[in-house]
Amino acid sequence: MKKNVTMADVAASCGLSRATVSRVLNRDKTVRAETCRKVYAAIERLEYHPNSLAKALSGGSTNNIAVVIPDVWKNQPYYINLIEAIEDVADSRGYHVILKRKKNMDSVYELASEKMISGAIIRNTQDCARERALFSKMDKVGIPFILIGQAYKSYPFIKVDNVGGGRTLALYFAEQNFRKVLIITGPSGHIDSIDRTAGFRMGFDEKGFDLDSIIIKEGDFSKDSGYRIASEVLPEISVDAIFAQSDRAALGVMLYCREAGIKIPEDLSLAGYDDNFFAKYLTPSLTTLQAPMFEIGTLAMEMLVRMIEDQKQPFARIILPPRLVARESTLNKSL
Amino acid sequence: MKKNVTMADVAASCGLSRATVSRVLNRDKTVRAETCRKVYAAIERLEYHPNSLAKALSGGSTNNIAVVIPDVWKNQPYYINLIEAIEDVADSRGYHVILKRKKNMDSVYELASEKMISGAIIRNTQDCARERALFSKMDKVGIPFILIGQAYKSYPFIKVDNVGGGRTLALYFAEQNFRKVLIITGPSGHIDSIDRTAGFRMGFDEKGFDLDSIIIKEGDFSKDSGYRIASEVLPEISVDAIFAQSDRAALGVMLYCREAGIKIPEDLSLAGYDDNFFAKYLTPSLTTLQAPMFEIGTLAMEMLVRMIEDQKQPFARIILPPRLVARESTLNKSL
DNA sequence: CTGAAAGCGCTTACAG
DNA sequence: CTGAAAGCGCTTACAG
Numbered sequence: 001m002k003k004n005v006t007m008a009d010v011a012a013s014c015g016l017s018r019a020t021v022s023r024v025l026n027r028d029k030t031v032r033a034e035t036c037r038k039v040y041a042a043i044e045r046l047e048y049h050p051n052s053l054a055k056a057l058s059g060g061s062t063n064n065i066a067v068v069i070p071d072v073w074k075n076q077p078y079y080i081n082l083i084e085a086i087e088d089v090a091d092s093r094g095y096h097v098i099l100k101r102k103k104n105m106d107s108v109y110e111l112a113s114e115k116m117i118s119g120a121i122i123r124n125t126q127d128c129a130r131e132r133a134l135f136s137k138m139d140k141v142g143i144p145f146i147l148i149g150q151a152y153k154s155y156p157f158i159k160v161d162n163v164g165g166g167r168t169l170a171l172y173f174a175e176q177n178f179r180k181v182l183i184i185t186g187p188s189g190h191i192d193s194i195d196r197t198a199g200f201r202m203g204f205d206e207k208g209f210d211l212d213s214i215i216i217k218e219g220d221f222s223k224d225s226g227y228r229i230a231s232e233v234l235p236e237i238s239v240d241a242i243f244a245q246s247d248r249a250a251l252g253v254m255l256y257c258r259e260a261g262i263k264i265p266e267d268l269s270l271a272g273y274d275d276n277f278f279a280k281y282l283t284p285s286l287t288t289l290q291a292p293m294f295e296i297g298t299l300a301m302e303m304l305v306r307m308i309e310d311q312k313q314p315f316a317r318i319i320l321p322p323r324l325v326a327r328e329s330t331l332n333k334s335l
Numbered sequence: 336m337k338k339n340v341t342m343a344d345v346a347a348s349c350g351l352s353r354a355t356v357s358r359v360l361n362r363d364k365t366v367r368a369e370t371c372r373k374v375y376a377a378i379e380r381l382e383y384h385p386n387s388l389a390k391a392l393s394g395g396s397t398n399n400i401a402v403v404i405p406d407v408w409k410n411q412p413y414y415i416n417l418i419e420a421i422e423d424v425a426d427s428r429g430y431h432v433i434l435k436r437k438k439n440m441d442s443v444y445e446l447a448s449e450k451m452i453s454g455a456i457i458r459n460t461q462d463c464a465r466e467r468a469l470f471s472k473m474d475k476v477g478i479p480f481i482l483i484g485q486a487y488k489s490y491p492f493i494k495v496d497n498v499g500g501g502r503t504l505a506l507y508f509a510e511q512n513f514r515k516v517l518i519i520t521g522p523s524g525h526i527d528s529i530d531r532t533a534g535f536r537m538g539f540d541e542k543g544f545d546l547d548s549i550i551i552k553e554g555d556f557s558k559d560s561g562y563r564i565a566s567e568v569l570p571e572i573s574v575d576a577i578f579a580q581s582d583r584a585a586l587g588v589m590l591y592c593r594e595a596g597i598k599i600p601e602d603l604s605l606a607g608y609d610d611n612f613f614a615k616y617l618t619p620s621l622t623t624l625q626a627p628m629f630e631i632g633t634l635a636m637e638m639l640v641r642m643i644e645d646q647k648q649p650f651a652r653i654i655l656p657p658r659l660v661a662r663e664s665t666l667n668k669s670l
Numbered sequence: 671c672t673g674a675a676a677g678c679g680c681t682t683a684c685a686g
Numbered sequence: 687c688t689g690a691a692a693g694c695g696c697t698t699a700c701a702g
């Protein structure tokens with residue numbers, strides 16, 4: 001096993017003190033240019049790599065951050081884009097991403113109190129006690145963090161504008177002249193769902209469309225709930241379009257329609273929400289709303305770096321609009 | 336800012352030395368039970384958390400490992416399952432996963448030489464000079480690592496059995512009595528593709544099927560290559576089934592067939608490879624081969640822990656078979 | 671069974 | 687502009 005090359009070796013090799021080598025590494029302005037050159041040469045020659053642990057221990061930080069994502073993130077391009085963006089910004093600024101799923105979230109507090117991480121980005125969901133406990137503990141140890149998806153207390157957060165998403169879809173529906181609409185919501189009390197519905201009504205109202213021609217049925221975002229509600233409503237009432245508040249529910253609607261011989265988009269238009277992986281591969285491909293996760297990840301990491309390096313909490317509460325992705329399932333221009 | 340609680344505080348609080356507190360934390364057998372109890376009580380009382388940096392600096396390791404994945408991993412459930420498995424095993428053993436995409440791979444060597452990580456799991460692809468440079472540098476700093484996907488030199492690796500995958504599909508095709516088969520390969524010289532083709536021929540041969548009725552056309556795994564080859568071959572020659580060596584190429588075949596009025600699976604059976612996200616959502620859903628990424632991730636992390644903790648390289652060269660996922664696209668029993 | 675002391679490899683006032 | 691020295695918070699032979 002080769003001995004470690006340390007700062008002392010570099011110092012000895014060019015007849016300087018460790019302090020000076022340290023100054024060079026930290027770009028201290030007071031060091032003479034000539035001295036710098038000598039030090040860099042020695043570093044090169046000896047293949048010296050500073051020990052990040054020693055550095056962090058004596059007053060620095062590790063430049064590691066934790067990113068907490070849900071336990072289940074398959075089918076959700078959402079998180080992949082988020083992680084990609086975070087990882088890219090992190091790496092370019094000399095930070096490193098430690099990934100933890102929510103089930104292993106307790107480790108994040110450990111890492112924080114052990115000084116292994118200097119910040120965190122946490123996907124927050126509604127009303128999760130374990131998450132909230134984590135937030136206050138992180139707060140106590142003084143590690144900055146940013147919430148993604150849901151606001152909580154006055155912590156900095158970035159989330160998607162669900163009201164805006166609902167409204168965008170309503171404006172699009174109005175443009176296509178879809179007047180009679182069935183909305184399949186998420187579970188009762190789910191804030192995202194409530195916002196999407198409110199936004200949709202807002203958009204319809206703006207266009208002077210009749211809010212009474214909106215039928216609202218409670219689902220739970222699942223495929224089965226989409227199937228069930230479609231099978232209950234469609235035989236009774238005819239609608240121009242369905243707004244399923246998740247792509248999975250929209251998929252359920254599609255399966256029912258296929259069985260019932262209802263043609264999409266000829267007989268019925270359909271929109272989902274989330275732009276899951278499968279949305280564009282369905283037949284017909286599914287119109288949906290896509291969260292700008294790349295932008296969210298980028299902003300989150302940039303904010304976090306600022307919080308870590310400037311030691312101050314910017315008042316950051318960012319809400320970004322989702323993008324409408326119009327596909328075949330709403331291409332019925334005949335109405 | 337609250338002052339840090341250190342080992343010295345714990346020691347003082349119970350009238351012992353730091354050495355003893357350290358021994359308790361490291362479960363040294365020589366400490367009296369009574370002493371242990373006192374120390375634990377003080378730790379609890381003072382909310383002490385050991386500083387992992389100091390610990391690692393004085394002879395320990397950080398318990399961080401790096402996982403290197405490709406730049407593009409959307410649409411590939413593959414990597415999500417891999418990461419999930421690695422993260423779970425890691426967390427349960429007190430390790431933490433630092434995620435890096437290949438483009439940011441240089442940071443992994445930095446992390447290794449800075450002592451920030453104690454191991455790595457690296458997705459290896461064929462003939463990548465940058466990756467190979469990383470391997471030898473990691474080797475030089477003495478950080479253990481495991482390759483996923485491709486063997487290289489005598490480094491430990493885990494990969495999927497592409498020969499076995501091709502063979503499994505051939506046996507399935509034979510069972511369905513698909514005799515005339517078109518194989519759409521990957522790019523020329525791609526080892527995975529070569530193996531899949533060889534395996535397929537092996538399986539066909541075992542069943543006594545005629546190898547001359549296999550037509551092989553070179554694609555590049557892309558959707559477009561699948562479309563192009565289908566459009567070139569199918570009008571000229573009629574086949575029972577197509578084995579596209581990637582789901583994307585299979586998708587291209589499907590698109591061509593839809594345009595050309597060829598019905599799958601009635602007129603033609605089709606199988607892909609990879610079980611991408613979209614495979615089960617296509618119409619018809621796509622028969623394909625699924626890599627056991629969860630098992631691979633679990634094994635890789637377990638092996639890595641052993642290498643880190645036992646300081647020896649197990650002779651680990653593991654090859655796992657993929658699983659056939661039979662779906663609608665090959666359900667033509669009429670042949 | 672426990673403690674005093676040296677050491678891990680850095681940084682950072684404090685001198686000069 | 688540079689160095690000597692103390693300090694960051696642990697671990698680990700070495701004594702006793």
